[in-house]
Amino acid sequence: MKRRDFFKQTTLATLATGVGVSSVEARDKKGIKGELSAREKDNWYQVGEGKKGVPSRQKHAKYDVVVVGAGIAGICAAVASARSGAKTVLINDRPVLGGNASSEIRVTVNGVMHLKNKYKVERETGIVEELLIENWHYNPQESYPVWDHVVYDFVTREENLDVMLNTQALDANTKNDKITDILCWQASTETYFTIEGKMFCDCSGDGLMAAQAGAEYRTGREAKAEFNESFAPDKADGWQMGASVMMITKDMGRPVKYYPPKFMIPYEADKMNKRRIKHLKEGFWWVELGSEYDIIADYEENRHKLLGYMHGVWDYIKNSGEFPESANIVLDWVGSVPGRRESRRFMGDHILSQPEMQNNKQFEDAVAYGGWSFDEHCPGGIENPSEPPSYFHARFEEVYQVPFRSLYSKNISNLMFAGRNVSVTHVALSSTRIQATCGLMGQAIGTAAKLCIDKKWTPRELTQKDISLLQEQLLRDDVYIPNRPSNDQKDLAKQAKSIIASSTSSGNCQLLVDGLGRDKIDEVHHWESEGNNATVQMEWEKNVSLSKIELKADTNLYRNMMMHKNPEKNAKQVTAVPPELLKSFTVEARVNGKWKEVANVKDNLTRLVKLSFETVSTSAVRLKLKETWGAKNIRLYEVRSYS
Incomplete structure (x- = not known):
């Protein structure tokens, strides 16, 4: 691929020569793998060694999955990819993680709100919920700088995941229709990085890396007629929703x-x-x-x-x-860094639009959901006072689905997106841009990246050949897909001849294997005990080989849990770990007629708890549920078991 004119005509050319690249034209011929570190003008005398030196300012690395942009979408994508077992790098152009949610910008991590039903909220689970719960546990003072470090700890402790801060993805090399490697500039170390990868995820919002790869994108407002959008202008124009401080x-x-x-x-x-x-x-x-x-x-x-x-x-x-x-x-x-709402929107095999969201179209490849109101900000912002600052065009009766085909590039076969740069119309973006919704998209593409690598498929092929692979993994990892219950044939809990509980105040313990990990409106899908110190037991007719137990507890998904700049807005929230959440429990397996403890959990902070232990041959498993973080009863939504 030829180097973009962009590189030659902007300050990047000055930046390149400033760090000793002999000429932009030479780089253009040599490509990303050229001699970027040549620094003939660098006059460095190393006192310790007593000789002249030449700084080494070029590095090369290979990863399975490369995620660019570390807002909520990119964080969820990178963590999901790493947890799937892929060697992953998360590249961020700022010194802190979190994007619009970071201390630099301080936008609330909103999600599905304002629904026209009795609950109004349908909170997101999965990785984005893990982050929010940890923040209340470690940061009850609601400090944004401390939040930065909660996020940093959450990401950097993840196995298989490297983090590069102060690093801008500048350019991309492609071969045929695939990205082979990207060029990054880390300002803090004055170093160029060439990063090779198998799958690339652009979650940066503006999408410079994807644009440099040649991915098709559009900007501006579509006309009403193109997608039959009542909230769109009569005539298409170039306006994009603004940034705020x-x-x-x-x-x-x-x-x-x-x-x-x-x-x-x-x-x-x-x-x-x-x-x-x-x-x-x-x-x-x-x-x-x-x-x-x-x-x-x-x-x-x-x-x-x-x-x-x-x-x-x-x-x-x-x-x-x-x-x-x-x-x-x-x-x-x-704030000195404006928080953006819109710039590039990259085109996938599907462009999600207003009518599909309002009519709650059911997609066979649904992998995420949203429900924030159509919240379009007016053209021109504060310089256009003739119009109101925002149009809350409409609220939703229930959450809408986001298809996987809107999360990958239509013309670059190993490139996916999550966040505000996905394949949606301008009007659709006024809802899908909300950060917790972006986090669900991120978890979807991070999970998909590893599946594509293992199967040697492109994201398009994953959609066409077996999208259920992705959906089942997301459901197992506690991502809700509306109207898509789990049907995991490997789950041994579904084969249990009986499930019994020591007490029940609501629901039914048989619902723990019905494939739905949360209640629906006026539809119960849980079991709840009478008091703490309850027991749930599964029995099989024949011994099963067991090494994993997974369960989904309660965090009250009809209540918000985000951190606010104004603590007065917390009146309807719990500013701590959800009191309903299961705090401590043990797991026992019956081996040769005797109960053997195989797992012991204390101070649990996650709705989804995955436990692995040495394989046992057992005819029964018993969950001894001790206490919550404050609620008087213990509620579970799902129990799974695997060999």
């Missing part, structure tokens, strides 16, 4: 004056249609700027103006006289 305040307990910076842009309250200042604690998401043509090229200009507009709002609060209650309130943090 956020802020947080604190009370000093005494009056403090505010002196705005010179770059402040005044807030004209009389012109700001529905952009009203309703509180002084955190915000304001409507300090936002979109772009009509190329929001990536406009980034730095927009960032500068956004900072000006944010300080303009605060200047109005402090100095207009309209908010006397602000006398003691000061800015404690203002």
Whole structure:
């Protein structure tokens, strides 16, 4: 593949020569594997060795799966891939993980909310839920910098997973229709990395790596007629939803004056249609700027103006006289990195659209779900005050499905996507962009990557030949796929002749093997004990060879658990480990007529608990469930067993 004109015409060319690459043209001929580390002008005298040296600024690595972008989508993709057994690298261009959710930007990890049913919430499980529970356990103070480290620990402790921070994926080499390797620049070490891989996942939002590989993408708003979208404009245009900067305040307990910076842009309250200042604690998401043509090229200009507009709002609060209650309130943090909502949307074999989501189309290749309202932000953002800042076009009766065909490239055969850059329309993106929904997509493609490698299939071939392989693994890993119960033939629990419980206050212990890992509205799929210290026992007619027990406990999926910039929003949440969650239990197997303990769990923090132990030949297994994190009863949704 020829090097893109992009590299020659932008500051990347300056960057390359600045670190000693002899010429961009030479790199163009040699490709990514050229002599990137030639540093003829580097005048380095190594005092310790007493001689001249040449810095080594080129490295090469090989992985099974390469994930670019470490927002919630990329984190879930990388962790899922690594847990599947693939040697994985997670590449992030920032010094912290989390993307829009990180301390640099501080967007709440929202998920399915605002549903038009009695619960309103259908919370996401799997990897994204693990992260949120751990955060409440280790970070009850709701500190965003501490959250960064909770996420960092979560990712870096994962076996098979390497993490590269401060690293931008700049370019990609392709052969035929496959990416062979990518070029990365790690600013903190002044090093170029050539990363080879078998499967590539672009979860970076903007998708520079995928664009450099030649993956087809589009930007802007589709016309109504293209996908029969009632919320789309009559005529297609180039507008993309904008980026926002956020802020947080604190009370000093005494009056403090505010002196705005010179770059402040005044807030004209009389012109700001529905952009009203309703509180002084955190915000304001409507300090936002979109772009009509190329929001990536406009980034730095927009960032500068956004900072000006944010300080303009605060200047109005402090100095207009309209908010006397602000006398003691000061800015404690203002974001310097805008949080983006939209840029490139890469095209897959399917483009998810508004009618499919509203009509709850059932996809044979469904692998994730969403349910946030159609929440389209207006063109131009704060510079277009004639329109309101956001249109909550419609809410959903129930969650919609996301097909796998929207998560891989239609023209690059080993490239997948998760996050805001997937194959959806502009209107559809106004819902699918929500971070917990993006996390489900990430877990789906991370899991799919290892299956594709093992089967030597492309993602398209996985869809066509046996999508149930992916779906069954996701269901086993506690990802909910609406209207798709599990039917895992390897699960020995389904073969048990009987399942009995010491007590039952609701549900039925037979429901633990019905293939549904959560309740549905007015439809029970759980067993719940009367009190703690309960027992569930499975019996087989003949001995089975057993080495794994897996169960799904309760975390109350109809209640939110995200961290907020404004703790006042936690009124309807539990700001701790869910009290319903099973905390401690043991597993016993009956061997030669005697009960033998094979697993002992204490201080459990996950809804899905997977236990492995030395293989036993047994006719029965007994779960001795001791206590929860606070609830008076113990609830389970599923029990599985494997040899």
